């Protein structure tokens with residue numbers, strides 16, 4: 615079970631805010647949007663993947679104390695959790711210009727065998 619960063623009492627993992635002190639734990643009041651917070655060590659950006667690869671354009675960079683997109687640079691990123699602009703393109707989209715050519719080839723083959 616997680617604990618509240620403000621009052622240090624136990625809270626549920628999906629709690630939007632602390633039931634004891636009302637401290638916000640998720641962004642925009644949505645249980646699916648994590649709200650990362652800086653610790654006493656400094657700002658979030660200094661250890662964030664998107665700061666290190668220079669792809670973040672949030673206005674609070676490089677002094678973010680809270681962020682919804684933070685990802686620790688030392689942890690691997692699962693492709694499904696990447697932001698949309700960094701997700702790999704699926705193979706069928708990468709070669710989408712070849713699909714009409716392939717369709718014409720198949721159609722030609724079918725017509726030639728009739």
Ligand code: SF4
Nearest residue numbers: 659662665670672681
């Ligand atoms: S995603 Fe958030 S924590 Fe990461 S660099 Fe941008 S503002 Fe900073």
Ligand SMILES: [Zn+2]
Nearest residue numbers: 618621632635
């Ligand atoms: Zn609390």
